[in-house]
Amino acid sequence: MKKLAFLVATSALLVACGDKDEANNVPDNAPVEQNQKQSTSNTTTTTVDAAFNFTHFDLDIEYVDNKSYEVSYENEANGAEVKIEDEVNNSVVQGNEATNTLIPIFESFTFDANTDPDTVIDEVLQKFGQPNNFISVEIDIQFADGTKKEYRRTQ
Template sequence: MKNLKLLLAVPLVAGVLYGCNKDEVKDVPENAPVEETNTEKQKNENAAKSTLFNFTEFSLDVDYSATESYDVDYDNERTGMEAELEDDRKNEKLYGDEAFTKLEPLFKQLTFDSTTSNDEVIDQVISVFNIADDYQSIEVEVKFEDGTEKEFQRIK
């Protein structure tokens, strides 16, 4: 009886774990920045590298109301890239390659860095992502290539 429970539990756990990875990007561009360990950073510090974006993580949360929001999550680490876009107003939920395909041209338009002011970052995000004026709050969290993490927000 004990072996039967174990035999049934293994496929169940494997299925659950497989289902959790639906936002993983399979077709990762070669020059996308990747979060690195300190040793890797030191090795690559002097090497010139061409990257897609100046960040390895990007999170955007726009709240229009208690039931309507626009969310973007992008994460590129050594273990892989993940992308997700959810737009309640358009009833759109994209994950993995499909989300990255839509987000990549938008990310390429973002020119801010860790020294850019809060208002400039928010204004740029509103423009690039075409955020409607009736939002209640916007929050952007970014981890830049150099490891700096910043949070930018605006509440109406």
């Protein structure tokens, strides 16, 4: 009986704590990836005046001394997970705080799935205020229409 009470209490604690990456302050007009079990024609919800044009955005910039700058944004039907991990400045921001940082940057992007890869990489580096002295940069984006793009550059 004590084991059952412990399991129930532990489960309740885990549910109450939630995932630190979870964000509930994503703009209402941000595209959301829908459940993949739906028909392929309904995999995403897109509005004409969307805040930006993607449901997933992953950025990984590698610098010398094994330092990196990473951004992870996923807005799915069951919620959003957002995280900024900056090893150069030794900081981690996640959840609503990360969303507050990222949304203005995302809204300022001018590229889409058809934009030249070098243009996308240059714009992302510039909008995030990241220097060009990186070893490598990787960007993975899933656009609102379901198109997935990978952008890579090494120096």
